[in-house]
Amino acid sequence: MDTLFDVTLTQEQHELLAAIAHPWLATGEWPLWAAVQHPYDLRGQDADVILNSLPRVGIEGPFAAGYGFVFHPRPHVGPRDRVRLTVAASLVLPEVRMMAGEPFVTALRHMIDLYASRTVTDDAPKIILRSSELAAAHPEFKPWFIQVLPGLLSHEPAISTSGVGLGDGRWEREVTRSVMKYMGVDTVEDYIKKTTEIVTANAAQVAPGPAGVAEPQVSPPGRGPYVDLALLDELEKATQTSRWKLHKLIDMCRELNDTYARGNPYASASLIRAILDHIPPVFGHQDFKQVAAQHSFATQRTDKAHAQRLAAFKDIAHDGLHRPISAVSVATIGMDDLEAPVRLNAILHELARHL
Template identity: 65%
Template sequence: MESLLDVELTLDQRSLLTTIGHHWLSRGEWPLWANVQYQFDMRGEDAEAIFQSLPRIGVDAPYAAGYGFTVAKPAPISPRHRVSLTVAASIKLPEVSMAAGEPFVKALRYMIDLYTSRPMHFEVVPNIIMRSDELTAALPDLKPWFVKVLPDMLSAEPLINTGGVGVNGGWEREVTRTVLQYRGVDTVEEYVARTCEAVIATAAQYAPAPAAVEAPVAAPERGPYIAIGLLDDLDQAAQKTGWKVHKLIGLCRELNDNYVAGNPYACAALIRAVLDHIPPVFGHQDFKQVAAQYAFTVKRTDKAHAQRLAAFKDIADDVMHRPISATVPVIGMNDLPEPARLNAVLQELLSILR
């Protein structure tokens, strides 16, 4: 498949996208999978099978990019996970196109102008930040609802997904040079076509060599969750600080062992244990306070990492506290936070210890 533009959806697939999109347009947030599934259960239809049948291009491998009408979810989808559409879905749903697709293209052109008009600095690499209040002032025809949900839309797009944080009732979002590949784009269709081209080109880098297609290919070995060099640095810092970090190091090593072994429940519990253990070093009682109040050295990026880790508490609670029943969701390795997030927070902790 070369593009999503020419894909013909089945009635069931279109109905699923419409269900997700209607909830988003009416409530300003993506629906919980349990609620979407319930609507299809009442009609005697398998929402999970329909969701997984939706067309996708590219590959969803590390450092690669896959793209479809929804953000991919591994099967079975957890009932508590929210399911979301991409901008590509707006080419199939006129209601979504008018409310979000066309305004998205306007916001994208604003991001391009923001990046291309940045001042030249010869000694530092400037951070280009798009702010919700400045976007509203520059494009007053954008509806407040759309401005509020724009960060969620950007998070679903594989080529321009960057970190962002909430600030004083609004938000800030980093703009990088990746937006330049959309210069000259004026319509949703042109945006989707450009994205599909880039995703296909990226996927080609991960295509198996012809000689290896017929032979079984061993799955790549999973590396440690916490960088070994970071653990060594924590060991050295432990000799010069009043904080007793032997338990932290032990938790991290056990986390690495279980991550390499592919044990998601143990990993989730250990990540939660680390987050519960370290807040006093940051001067706070719990990790939610760290994520909300601590001034990280790399303010926007590491704060975003901390906020994502704080949000992981719900999944960790699910692992440790949900009692057995007839319907218990399965937790997989893909439900864990990206290793870079906890590594960044522990690197900040190391700088404090030093």
């Protein structure tokens, strides 16, 4: 599909989008997929089939190479996953347009102004969007929108931001050069059109066909995200109260999900290793081998075994990163050499418990 404009949704598709939207519009929290599924199960319908039938531009796989009305782990969604709407849903749900889409475009223009007016020097600080300053600059924004904006920014494919929560609902997000692609965007339609252009171009670069046409790449059956999306939601919430700065960890987890979906073993192994190197201070240790050997896990026997396997896996990642080229055959690694996602998810759940 080349565009999300002028699509005609079935009644079932429209009702599913509304079922996802209504809890979010009321509370600012996306519903668990199990909660969305349940009424459909009672009616003998399959919500998963309807979800995967929704229109989409670009391709499956990399986050920034596809766009639709929803963001979710395609094609397999777990009951504890949270399926999110994108700004594109403004095209088909007027209430989403009014409460989220139009304010989002105004906030984006504010971010563009911040970045465009920056001072370019060797020691210039990062450009930071602060919730308190945004609310002061735009008193028309409802507190609900200020609350949900970081989540919207995190799941729009062409905008690169990271940030932290400061407690009491306050937050900060870094404004990067990615917003400058949206110079001149004034309406929701402008934003969706530009995003569609960007993801379509990205898709063509990821999977060019013989005539330069993108060929869809679908993750192998059963391969969902490496890091559970519900767990990423937990980590996002933890940024609101934790003394630890989690934005780098969350960004690495998202990048791991993207590269895992694309079937890139070296990049995936490198990111797993980077995450294991990044998190030990939360557990009070200097490196992950100490975590595996000394930490008392909530589920001691099982999670300790997961940690020990991951500690040993670092040797495989090290091999992929540092084995030099040779005139003789060199051992390679493949997707089957990666540790099962359950192991890293167990450790990150333990980390979230500590936070």
